[in-house]
Amino acid sequence: MTSLGVNIDHVAGVRQARMTNEPDPVQMASLAELGGADGITIHLREDRRHIQERDLVILRETIKTRLNLEMAATQEMLDLALKTKPDMITLVPEKREEITTEGGLDIVANKEKLKIFVDKIQSAGIPISLFVDPIFSQLEASSDISVRWVELHTGTYALSSWKNQALEFSKIKEGVIKARNLGLRVNAGHGLTYQNVEPIASIQGIEELNIGHTIISRALAIGLQEAVKEMKEIIRNPRQEPFFG
Ligand code: PXP
Numbered sequence: 001m002t003s004l005g006v007n008i009d010h011v012a013g014v015r016q017a018r019m020t021n022e023p024d025p026v027q028m029a030s031l032a033e034l035g036g037a038d039g040i041t042i043h044l045r046e047d048r049r050h051i052q053e054r055d056l057v058i059l060r061e062t063i064k065t066r067l068n069l070e071m072a073a074t075q076e077m078l079d080l081a082l083k084t085k086p087d088m089i090t091l092v093p094e095k096r097e098e099i100t101t102e103g104g105l106d107i108v109a110n111k112e113k114l115k116i117f118v119d120k121i122q123s124a125g126i127p128i129s130l131f132v133d134p135i136f137s138q139l140e141a142s143s144d145i146s147v148r149w150v151e152l153h154t155g156t157y158a159l160s161s162w163k164n165q166a167l168e169f170s171k172i173k174e175g176v177i178k179a180r181n182l183g184l185r186v187n188a189g190h191g192l193t194y195q196n197v198e199p200i201a202s203i204q205g206i207e208e209l210n211i212g213h214t215i216i217s218r219a220l221a222i223g224l225q226e227a228v229k230e231m232k233e234i235i236r237n238p239r240q241e242p243f244f245g
Contacts, residue, residue, distance in 0.1 A: 002201055003038035005068055005189070007212025012042075012050035025051065026058045032215075033065050039087070041210045043070035044080065047096055053080065060084045068210070070101075070131070073110075073117045082124050089121055090151055090187075090210075092131045100213075101190065104133035104153040107141035115145040122146070129187060134175025143182040150179055151187040151210065154200055158191025169199050176205045194218065 011025040029040045040063050042051045059067055069086035071077040072094035081089055091114070092101050107114060107130060114130075121128045129149035132138045133156070142150050152175050157168035172188065179186045188200060189210030201209065 002206055003208045004036070005039040005041045005066075005187070005208050005210040006032040006037040006215055007041040007043070007189075007210055008032065008216070009041075009043050009050045010213055010216040012052065012055060016048075016050055016052075025055050026062055029059055029063050033063065037065060039066035039068055039208065041068040041070060041090070041212070043092065043101070044077065046072060046074065046076070046094060056080065056084055056086075060086065068129075073114060078117065078120060081121060081126065085124070085126060088127050088129060088149070090129045090131055091117070101131065101155075103155065104131050104135075104138060107132060107138050107145065111141055111145060118145050118147055131190075134171045134178075136175075136178050139175065139179050139182060139184065142179075143184055147184070149185045149187060151189060152176065152179070152206075153190050154188050154192055155190040157200070158193065158196055165196075172200065173203050176203050180205050 006029075008025045008028050011023050011028045014023055015021065015025070025042070029037075032040060040059060042055060042059065044051045044053070044056055056069065066087040068088040068090055069081060069084075070090045070092050071081065073091050091105060093103065093105050095102070105114070118128055127149060128147055129151050130142050130147055131151045131153060132142055133153045139150065152172055154172060157165065157172055160168045176186050176188075186206050187208040187210060188203075188206050191213075192200060192209060192211045193214040197209070197211070200206070
């Protein structure tokens, strides 16, 4: 059965919009686990726009499933990863100006540099996965640098028009077969929604889907009515003074 890694970056994004302490991704990770998440995924970005180091450190201590840390291949991230030892690292490309990760890593063009990075992480006993587009040359290059895992980028499929969706879907399906034939284990994710996930979930050979934005959006949709009700009840029926001390 395909497992589900829940990406909770967007919880942290809402918190950072106010620079306050709610909503707390640590609490939400625990709720996601209660809901059946098989793992929790966070992306600690260089600009710290959502997840903070504090989240990484506490989640490492508190989550009961698996912690997958998405990060760029930089010295700063390497030091943090070796210190906190997540259960899995997924290397992603990162640009400051992007709204979210825009595509897979170019393993072919950065093979030597990435091999050194991958070796350092693997020799610390941390499994590493590379976020790649379902392109054969990228999968072959991933296998050449001895990673055990890839995460196939589903964002192009997710954003494609209905005319191109079948084509983009078949690229992912063939990418899974290619990766498995190379001996790679396969995850997938990015841009998946309640509407477009089913064909991807039906592909044999994908072990885990990493899904974030649509789940956090749905949580708002199904939770907002209750949250307003609770606030209305407090306002309608406040306790009497004294409130403090
Ligand atoms: N996988 C990777 C490598 C990602 O960078 C992201 C976004 O952080 C996701 C999966 C989840 O994408 P989404 O939020 O669109 O579900």
